[in-house]
Amino acid sequence: MRVPVEWLNEYVKLEAPVEEVADLLTMAGLEVEEIDHLTAVEVARLGGVPDAKDDRILMTKVTPNRGDWLSMLGVAREISAVTGWKLKTPKPIAKGTAPATESLIKISITAPDLCPRYAGIVIRNVVIKESPDWLKNRLIRAGMRPINNIVDITNYVMLEYGQPLHAFDYDLLTGKEIIVRRAREGETITTIDEIERKLSADTLVIADSNRAVAVAGVMGGSESEVGPNTKNIMLESANFNAVSIRRTSKLLSLVTESSYRFERGVDPGITDEAAKRAAELMQELADGEISQGIVDVFPGKSEPRVIFVRPERVNWLLGTNLDVKKMTACLEALQFSTKLAGGGIEVTVPTFRPDVEQEVDVIEEIARIYGYENLGVTLPSAAVEGKDSREGLFTQRLRGILMACGMQEVLTHSLIDPQSVQISGLLEESLAIRNPLSEDTSRLRTALAPNLLHVISRNRSVGQKDISIFEIGKVYHWLEVGAPTEHRSLAVAMTGSQWSCAWNLDKDALNADFYLAKGALERIFDCLHVSGVVFEPIQHPMLHPTRAARIVVNGTELGVLGEVSSEVLDKLDIRGRVYVFEIDVDRLMILTPEAVGYKPLPRFPAVYRHLAVVVKQEVPYAEVKRLVVESGGEIIEDVELLDVYTGTQIKEDERNLTLSIIFRSSERTLTDEEVAGVLEAIKASLVKEFGVTFRG
């Protein structure tokens, strides 16, 4: 809210510099975001008359619980509470000269649940004209546009008291009657902004005997609007249910100064006083005659709230050692009345503080006035041992392995474009946002890899060629039962070389390829001691049809690995080849053993034999290796691949696999004859099963 300093001084004379007052308010919970000011030129441009008064304006940010701070008096009250400076409030009496109000207007409330109080007063024979300069200038500084004296007065009193008011043209009210009722289904009203609005049965309206004349608490109707020819005014000052006004405001997509205040709670104790204040101003500034007495229908009248506060509870929660006198002084400053009773304090809450509902709310009030800065600074005793979550620790371990593999970590958005979801082919499984900001943030990602491709694309566009990146993050899916689910995923994308500076080295040999990506993936499994990993060729919408694998561990599908298809790369405008893998981190965590079984170091020497196997192209390496291990028996320690050759020295449909077979026994030193015998057995099996030949 804009709080003009000149105006504020009418209620509480500021005895300190404005900056200091702003700081005091901020520290009491009413944040002053800045101190603005309007120059004479600006005031004139907005229809005011420049004057020599203080032109500074406190720009406050009001928390949603403190509707009372949306008024000059509310701000003045807070300043007075924290400083002790004297508060001066208007004391309107609105002495009537016209006939009794009751004789001029009949008021009834048929929806008392939505309207706890409605007060009306009639001002006759007003002269519609411009407001005086001082009033116009105050409105302008407070951010409102002057219209005419009657409308300006309703706005002025709303800013002053926080009580929204509405002036009807009395002569346009059919039946000289006000009925506060729910709208009829399908009922419409044209509001003063000349928009016809359809109302629902939940909407509270102000009606005359004929039709709705205002959307209660939101906006008046144009048919009964005050105009240049208006003679008589029916002034409304009412209290409406906050939730009802909020619903209506949302339904109509219409937020007004009035609805904004009602949503945040308006003091039901000032309904009549605000009406009197406005009536007096109309008498003074529009030559009006006030009707005698106010028609005040108050079905929601209730006793003020009394809360019992235990002083020891105050000190317990705040960690203070305040005495009861200090506590009551804080509360009295805020116009809460206090009485010592039953070993505690009976606190009567003023009607302008509906947010104070229970003991703890009163404790906050004491803390506010005592000052948060005066509370102690201690540490709670340690209760449990601090530690990261299992998932957090595992993720950290994974991150370490990936960084050692030369990968840079990235973080990408979970809210993405449906087209990006489609890259990995899981659009139907993806979660859609019902109310997205835009199409390109309307889905939750089902995989990380498409995002990494976007990162590569963006980095390529700024000249980065060699990119190896990873992300560990959540992905989201629909479960078949119709509930959303999420799990952690890891994706890696590589293109170009991981070498930053490699002059004179063979550049082509350094570039990422399928096997370099696979190597990084296998390092992860090795470091985590996950064994039994199987790679099976698959078809995947994102990947090259003959360069893609599914990763399976002991029957659990963990993810995919492959070269990104050129179609996908074309769409993202990426040239060159890109290799990716993505695995389910939650599943990997479950597969990771807690402890590593220790293997004693070998006591006997190993024997190495090379074997060059010429085998049909279609026989997978994994099959050859499996057969070597199986037919070699227990003295095979490991089989390593040294080389793969295809070319002119062998048939076109064949390739040569050069293996290094490592033999070792845990019980004895192997003899040459023994190893030779086993090697022959291996060769025989290979010939028998795959029809291989041997070279060299």
Next chain:
Amino acid sequence: MTEFDRITDLEKEASSRIASAGSTRELDELEVEYLGRKGKVTQLLRAIGELSAEDRPAYGARVNQSKGTIEGLISERRAQVVQEEAKKRFKAETLDVTLPGRFYNVGQPHVLVQTMAEVKRIFTGLGYQFVESPEVERYRYNFEALNYPEEHPAMDEQMSFYVTDEYLLRTQTTAVQARVMEKQKPPLRICTLGKCYRYDAVDATHSHTFHQVDCFAVDEHITMADLKGTLVKFCQEMFGEDIRVRFRPDFFPFVEPGAEIAISISGGRWLELGGAGMIHTNVLRNCGIDPEKYTGFAFGLGIDRMPMIKHGIDNLRLFMEDDLRFLRQF
């Protein structure tokens, strides 16, 4: 020419050849040629039979002396040649030490992950347990259990992305509170961190996605002073001792009293870091914890702000754009 003169001649010849030998290999050959089993010096001894008996001892001694002399010359020359050869080799192997070293890129954690790791280090050190909590959250945990009244203006600050009527993207990591308190009873020292989402367009200081850490403690006697102490400690660890921490009243439905935390580094302007307060008695009660017996504090801090403050980053978008030139700076 006497037999003795022949020795002298041989010595002279050997001496000059040794002196001109340029490699250890040449010296090895000369050693064989003169001192080997069939070498020239050995052959001189064969001539001993042609000498008179009285000359023989002197001749033998002279040959041995000569052998020693040649040996000495060779080893002396060998030492020189080894040095010369080494010098030559070193010269040939000279490297330009100013050429750049070859290296492959070392990966780094994302700057926000570095911050999160720091946050975790500090809070685990203070005795907090980190837990995981879903991002696609139930309305109930995000709002209802946190004492948000239905149709309240407080909801305006928490504009949410909805997936269904029941599920939304969490607007605050605070959603973890009821999840934990429904299952675990005090004493509690809990933290969680991660992505949160609010209906907010992206610009230099706003985003629909941001990161938060939420921390809460529930015990028999947790006070507001404990809340202040914990936050001051955190801020000092994160930003250094030269920091001021400001607490002022603020409103969040799930705390009462509520506070805003702001920091000022080296006397600079106040920067808001997050919201805090004593866990609202309604929240405790909703989770089956007796607010008469237990009290607690809670706070939520924006993580993205921390590296922005620390490294002077002025644009929030940089974090998720993942420009490698940016990420490699940290």
